[in-house]
Amino acid sequence: MILPVKLRPIIFVNGLVLSKLALFMYIPAAVAFFTKTPGVVNFIQAIVITHLFSFLLLRIGKMTQSRMKAREMFLLTSSVWVICCAFGALPIMLLGHTSYVDAYFETMSGLTTTGSTVLSGLDKLPPALLLWRSLLQWLGGIGFIVLAVAILPFLNVGGMRLFQTESSDWSEKSAPRTKYVAANILAVYSTLSILCAIGYRLSGMSWFDAINHAMTTLSTGGYSTSDQSMAHFSKIAHWNGILFMFLGGLPFLLFVQALRQKKLSQLTHDAQVRGFLLIILIIGAIMSTWLWQHSALHFTDALRISLFNILSIITTTGYGLTDFSQWGHFTTTLFIFLMLIGACSGSTAGGLKIFRLQISGTLFHKQIRQLLYPRGIFPQRYNDRPVSDEIIRSVVAFTVAYFLTIIVLSAALSFLGSGPITAISGAITAVANVGPGIGSVIGPSSNFASLSDMAKWFLSLGMLMGRLEILTVAVLFFPAYWRDI
Amino acid sequence: MILPVKLRPIIFVNGLVLSKLALFMYIPAAVAFFTKTPGVVNFIQAIVITHLFSFLLLRIGKMTQSRMKAREMFLLTSSVWVICCAFGALPIMLLGHTSYVDAYFETMSGLTTTGSTVLSGLDKLPPALLLWRSLLQWLGGIGFIVLAVAILPFLNVGGMRLFQTESSDWSEKSAPRTKYVAANILAVYSTLSILCAIGYRLSGMSWFDAINHAMTTLSTGGYSTSDQSMAHFSKIAHWNGILFMFLGGLPFLLFVQALRQKKLSQLTHDAQVRGFLLIILIIGAIMSTWLWQHSALHFTDALRISLFNILSIITTTGYGLTDFSQWGHFTTTLFIFLMLIGACSGSTAGGLKIFRLQISGTLFHKQIRQLLYPRGIFPQRYNDRPVSDEIIRSVVAFTVAYFLTIIVLSAALSFLGSGPITAISGAITAVANVGPGIGSVIGPSSNFASLSDMAKWFLSLGMLMGRLEILTVAVLFFPAYWRDI
Ligand SMILES: [K+]
Numbered sequence: 001m002i003l004p005v006k007l008r009p010i011i012f013v014n015g016l017v018l019s020k021l022a023l024f025m026y027i028p029a030a031v032a033f034f035t036k037t038p039g040v041v042n043f044i045q046a047i048v049i050t051h052l053f054s055f056l057l058l059r060i061g062k063m064t065q066s067r068m069k070a071r072e073m074f075l076l077t078s079s080v081w082v083i084c085c086a087f088g089a090l091p092i093m094l095l096g097h098t099s100y101v102d103a104y105f106e107t108m109s110g111l112t113t114t115g116s117t118v119l120s121g122l123d124k125l126p127p128a129l130l131l132w133r134s135l136l137q138w139l140g141g142i143g144f145i146v147l148a149v150a151i152l153p154f155l156n157v158g159g160m161r162l163f164q165t166e167s168s169d170w171s172e173k174s175a176p177r178t179k180y181v182a183a184n185i186l187a188v189y190s191t192l193s194i195l196c197a198i199g200y201r202l203s204g205m206s207w208f209d210a211i212n213h214a215m216t217t218l219s220t221g222g223y224s225t226s227d228q229s230m231a232h233f234s235k236i237a238h239w240n241g242i243l244f245m246f247l248g249g250l251p252f253l254l255f256v257q258a259l260r261q262k263k264l265s266q267l268t269h270d271a272q273v274r275g276f277l278l279i280i281l282i283i284g285a286i287m288s289t290w291l292w293q294h295s296a297l298h299f300t301d302a303l304r305i306s307l308f309n310i311l312s313i314i315t316t317t318g319y320g321l322t323d324f325s326q327w328g329h330f331t332t333t334l335f336i337f338l339m340l341i342g343a344c345s346g347s348t349a350g351g352l353k354i355f356r357l358q359i360s361g362t363l364f365h366k367q368i369r370q371l372l373y374p375r376g377i378f379p380q381r382y383n384d385r386p387v388s389d390e391i392i393r394s395v396v397a398f399t400v401a402y403f404l405t406i407i408v409l410s411a412a413l414s415f416l417g418s419g420p421i422t423a424i425s426g427a428i429t430a431v432a433n434v435g436p437g438i439g440s441v442i443g444p445s446s447n448f449a450s451l452s453d454m455a456k457w458f459l460s461l462g463m464l465m466g467r468l469e470i471l472t473v474a475v476l477f478f479p480a481y482w483r484d485i
Numbered sequence: 486m487i488l489p490v491k492l493r494p495i496i497f498v499n500g501l502v503l504s505k506l507a508l509f510m511y512i513p514a515a516v517a518f519f520t521k522t523p524g525v526v527n528f529i530q531a532i533v534i535t536h537l538f539s540f541l542l543l544r545i546g547k548m549t550q551s552r553m554k555a556r557e558m559f560l561l562t563s564s565v566w567v568i569c570c571a572f573g574a575l576p577i578m579l580l581g582h583t584s585y586v587d588a589y590f591e592t593m594s595g596l597t598t599t600g601s602t603v604l605s606g607l608d609k610l611p612p613a614l615l616l617w618r619s620l621l622q623w624l625g626g627i628g629f630i631v632l633a634v635a636i637l638p639f640l641n642v643g644g645m646r647l648f649q650t651e652s653s654d655w656s657e658k659s660a661p662r663t664k665y666v667a668a669n670i671l672a673v674y675s676t677l678s679i680l681c682a683i684g685y686r687l688s689g690m691s692w693f694d695a696i697n698h699a700m701t702t703l704s705t706g707g708y709s710t711s712d713q714s715m716a717h718f719s720k721i722a723h724w725n726g727i728l729f730m731f732l733g734g735l736p737f738l739l740f741v742q743a744l745r746q747k748k749l750s751q752l753t754h755d756a757q758v759r760g761f762l763l764i765i766l767i768i769g770a771i772m773s774t775w776l777w778q779h780s781a782l783h784f785t786d787a788l789r790i791s792l793f794n795i796l797s798i799i800t801t802t803g804y805g806l807t808d809f810s811q812w813g814h815f816t817t818t819l820f821i822f823l824m825l826i827g828a829c830s831g832s833t834a835g836g837l838k839i840f841r842l843q844i845s846g847t848l849f850h851k852q853i854r855q856l857l858y859p860r861g862i863f864p865q866r867y868n869d870r871p872v873s874d875e876i877i878r879s880v881v882a883f884t885v886a887y888f889l890t891i892i893v894l895s896a897a898l899s900f901l902g903s904g905p906i907t908a909i910s911g912a913i914t915a916v917a918n919v920g921p922g923i924g925s926v927i928g929p930s931s932n933f934a935s936l937s938d939m940a941k942w943f944l945s946l947g948m949l950m951g952r953l954e955i956l957t958v959a960v961l962f963f964p965a966y967w968r969d970i
Pocket residue numbers: 113114115220221222316317318433434435
């Protein structure tokens with residue numbers, strides 16, 4: 001039987017990426033070594049195993065000169081994420097003394113920038129381990145942006161063709177340009193991370209906390225170095241977090257272009273960015289006013305707490321600050337919906353993404369006009385550009401798949417014994433890559449450790465599917481994928 | 486200013502329908518009179534007021550010879566439902582000693598075949614009042630079927646054009662044919678109701694209980710004459726309920742055609758009916774086996790209880806039998822999703838409807854194949870017929886509107902002070918026209934009386950929107966509706 005996908009180039013790229021992952025393990029190893037904290041040996045063990053396996057893959061695999069087919073990209077993308085988690089988990093298992101399942105869950109949660117955790121007593125964990133978790137999120141964040149700019153539009157997963165640019169052409173000719181854009185994005189992402197770290201340092205954090213939180217802010221990952229999450233730090237740190245979570249929720253490619261051309265209007269005229277800003281401003285105004293009226297807080301504090309929570313939720317960062325379920329039922333319900341939405345496509349945020357919500361809104365509005373004027377012709381436009389029926393179908397299929405995944409996952413979790421709140425919020429938080437769930441089991445004041453191993457595997461799959469825009473992974477489950485054409 | 490809709494014909498039809506509603510009030514009045522139970526005076530008061538108002542409307546309005554425009558049908562449909570509730574509420578307020586809000590809620594819940602109630606101590610209520618509630622559901626059921634067969638396909642609300650037949654042509658020429666089909670549907674609906682009543686009588690119910698439950702079974706309404714709902718009656722009654730709830734969930738027009746042509750295959754070859762059967766069989770098999778294993782029940786009892794609950798939920802009837810939340814978390818989560826789906830379009834059931842789920846599934850499957858074969862052409866087919874892009878867009882717009890309505894309604898309910906479970910399940914149960922909610926406030930063992938007046942108004946609007954397939958009502962909220970072309 002001849003598979004319709006060539007496995008050897010895929011194995012080769014997996015080996016290549018794995019060797020890069022091993023290089024990043026040297027950083028926490030070095031930190032452990034120089035600060036004389038635990039973890040040097042554990043990290044060296046993980047590095048050796050990872051290097052060996054990556055060497056093996058590079059030998060089995062074969063570099064190919066011809067470009068990959070779309071069909072091969074699905075398997076490539078999914079397998080890279082899965083295999084990086086398989087080896088990224090090693091230091092966590094060895095140094096954190098967890099089971100392999102727990103370590104895998106934690107790594108998947110890191111690389112998908114979800115930020116759900118099975119670890120507790122964070123404040124007392126070895127610095128090398130904390131740094132590794134933050135690094136995983138930072139790498140996952142930049143990995144996803146590059147994926148969203150360079151690969152997903154080309155595959156037309158979930159209507160991403162809407163964002164097709166020269167850089168996602170993926171032909172021989174445009175390869176140098178794609179590399180150039182990717183390098184630019186990396187430069188901006190790194191610069192923002194450094195600025196964010198400086199901001200946190202000035203707010204009173206130690207350099208270690210500042211660097212860790214900068215990595216998990218820009219990637220909208222949400223891992224913290226403290227069990228209290230952001231509540232552990234100063235008010236200025238919160239404002240710094242608000243700013244950089246906001247930046248992390250913007251479409252990066254557009255951001256890079258606006259910076260290069262020094263035209264901020266590129267950003268402010270974008271429909272998605274405007275929608276993002278509008279949601280934050282409206283909900284921020286309502287919530288901070290409400291909080292100010294219903295508490296003894298000063299207005300600036302009410303504003304800070306409201307904005308921090310809103311941005312933490314809508315950018316799917318998932319930092320904890322206050323237990324907002326105590327603000328009353330309205331806030332809880334509102335936040336569940338904000339989670340589902342997520343920020344802009346092309347950012348590090350998860351969720352359904354604002355542009356899909358806007359496309360659905362356009363569709364709804366068109367339908368209303370069609371009901372009123374049955375013979376009218378209403379072309380669909382978005383962001384001043386016409387939207388093809390193909391993109392609409394693709395957005396809709398994604399939305400169906402997104403909710404279907406959440407439904408199946410929550411059914412699976414409840415089958416494994418979770419209550420409705422845990423099952424549904426667990427499924428949403430995983431698939432939308434948010435992090436904390438709701439309720440006493442997996443809520444902000446608790447963690448995912450108490451779930452069964454099987455539940456953790458399911459949640460890991462949910463996080464992966466959410467991160468890779470569902471269909472990239474789902475397509476592999478169809479027999480047609482593996483059949484010859 | 487000239488309105489784009491002619492109001493006088495609409496007012497006239499409203500008056501006409503209201504005069505028919507008044508006629509139906511004579512039935513409970515007569516029952517009260519002959520059984521010497523309370524209510525004669527109250528019903529006569531309501532009848533006089535309704536007759537007077539209907540007379541007024543008939544005078545203000547004006548019959549028109551030309552057929553109505555699509556645009557006018559939206560206002561006509563919505564206003565008929567609203568005004569019938571306004572006057573149908575009178576006997577409930579007068580005889581049930583409730584506030585007008587409560588009576589309005591109860592009537593809307595009846596006419597939309599939702600079956601949420603604010604009344605308790607049903608077993609001791611005057612028979613005339615119980616009969617009126619059941620009658621409202623029975624009338625609402627047949628009203629909706631006729632709407633779904635004759636009007637909605639013509640308006641193309643929510644992809645209903647898929648079910649366009651000669652009978653929904655609505656032109657001068659086809660008017661007699663539409664009347665003929667409507668008469669046929671009414672005949673089948675009435676015959677089934679009578680058979681159902683006989684079945685219930687044979688199962689041991691009194692004639693009064695049998696007739697009431699027959700009316701609320703066929704209409705998938707779910708009002709009962711007992712606080713214990715169906716748990717009050719015998720096992721044979723449950724089997725009778727299973728059979729007739731199933732029939733109530735079938736597409737009526739198809740059912741009528743199959744009966745007339747004596748070809749059952751018309752029914753069994755329909756994609757929607759097959760999907761409906763498949764869901765019931767699969768979930769029924771799993772649940773009854775599970776219940777049999779995990780309880781001391783005999784297998785036939787486990788089967789009966791499982792099927793009854795499944796049919797009660799999926800046909801959105803909402804009869805209570807057992808508190809299934811005690812069967813574990815999996816069942817609760819499963820039942821929430823079953824509620825959202827609903828049974829076949831063209832039946833009396835609420836919810837999203839199975840055909841929309843199937844169209845979404847087709848779309849999803851097409852998308853997967855499109856990802857694998859980017860240059861392939863995959864025509865969309867449903868039920869052996871091609872599906873136009875227009876219908877797909879319409880189905881999608883409906884689905885977006887359906888979930889948006891649930892989201893906005895649950896946000897409104899939580900703003901008014903309900904907890905997440907009450908708010909979300911309350912919104913779902915109203916919009917999907919199911920009846921009971923989940924949890925301690927509005928769950929099967931409680932009722933809606935404790936909610937605030939404002940919450941009841943919102944829920945009434947939600948039930949109306951759910952019943953009239955959302956867009957029929959939503960379109961009225963758009964200024965464009967009221968502007969001239
Ligand atoms: K996150």
